[in-house]
Amino acid sequence: MQVRDTAAGYGLPTRIIHWGMAVAIVGMYVLGLWMVDLNYYSPYYRTAPDIHRSVGMLLLIMLVGRFVWKLFNDKPSDAELSAYERYAATIVHWGFYPLLFALMVSGYLMSTADGRPLEVFDWFSVPALIHDKPMEKTAGELHELLADITMVLVLLHAVASLKHHFIDRSRILARMWSGPPKNQQNP
Template sequence: MPTSPVLMTAGGEANGMMIRDTSAGYGVPTRVLHWGMAVAILGMYWLGLWMVDLTYYSPYYQLAPDIHRSIGIILLTLLLGRFLWRIVNDKPDDSELSKMERTAARVVHWGFYPLLLSLMISGYLMSTADGRAIEVFDWFSVPAIIENKGMEKPAGAAHALLAHLTILLVIVHALAALKHQFYDRSGVLGRMWSGSSSNR
């Protein structure tokens, strides 16, 4: 008899909502991180494209990059947290996928981590090339490790390229999820949205 997602406490009692990932589906932390980071990454991409065309006299000339950098630092911490959470959790069952589909899914999934990490590091190097720290919403600052103004342009070029590659991978990931959900009827999207497959 199939079981519904539950919250497992330290003692193992059911409490209504699943925290840890299991073979049946994804827990709340994974789903919140997945959708939250997806929205943030898409928003950051749009913000990056928009702010590069701002003129010096625009009221957002300083504000937009400050917001972009601050969110980038926060996303870096969330990415590291997501990576650690993924390591210590079980993986939901994907036996309904073919061997090739499972391999492709793993390549895309694990490809996100080095790609996003490189994207964020290049943004950090570009922003701190002049030796100034990054102020994260006036909450705290992240100091510059390397001061080298000659690094700003190559780091910026790498950052732009990595941003485009990230969005390309997001599109591939989204199309694959939609294909599995609505064509294959595998319930993959349902597991990431509600925690369990709606097609089972």
Template structure:
């Protein structure tokens, strides 16, 4: 089953979800590693280039996922309590919003000097024709705050999925692992 139904997510939604999840964890880990490197460390430049490239590929997947989501049915929530449905909607909305803000702040960090961003040495994304004062520092601080905020929201999201699976014993997690 490729497409979503009222009962389940389809393979494309599932694959996009897990591709983004793995990329986000990888980028977070790489980001933690990068900030500890010294300027003369051999991995200093390479790790930044890799982080930017994966980040921009993730931005592309993010747009694809949003477009796919807009044209798909959304499975009915399993939660029977209104507050649980509201909490799920708010958490998912925050995930999308914080991800977008992280991507924008990462772009602003990377293009603060006016140079484009090279994507795996295949093509480049141009910088904006303007920059604001202390753009790299301000965007960097925002990026750092948002990355940690995202990890908190992801933890809440994952704990809720585990609660549904192990305590409530419903299909919330199962339907994000394979179509039902």
């Protein structure tokens, strides 16, 4: 089992965080679309937003952890990509960090605009830093826009990885799924 990322592929922590965040972010988008149409009499009227906010804060923590991890690990080789593909991959991969950060911060600002802290699964509270009720609408609109942009980029990212795997026959997707080939792993 490889822990650190190397030129040959991604280590286990990177792969677990990547796929966990991918599933959670898509799930959060679907949950967000569903919950905005709930009415007051729905049994999920309060629980769906609570889950959405709690998972969002946990994703923010994971995002920061993933960013720090990325800074201290090698990047797997992208020599099999064209110059254009390398450039596009760099823009998309590094672009996800500020985009997701802004998405999560806008959700936090929307949720705490009334001055109440954000409760994360009753495990801990995140205090409201800004008490500005009118900000809730602006933050909400920004949150929705950023969520839509994120889903477009996620879709493009997924299509590109499938193209590399099935058309180009490269190991781009395989190294994020299963890591480097066994004969190229570092102890």
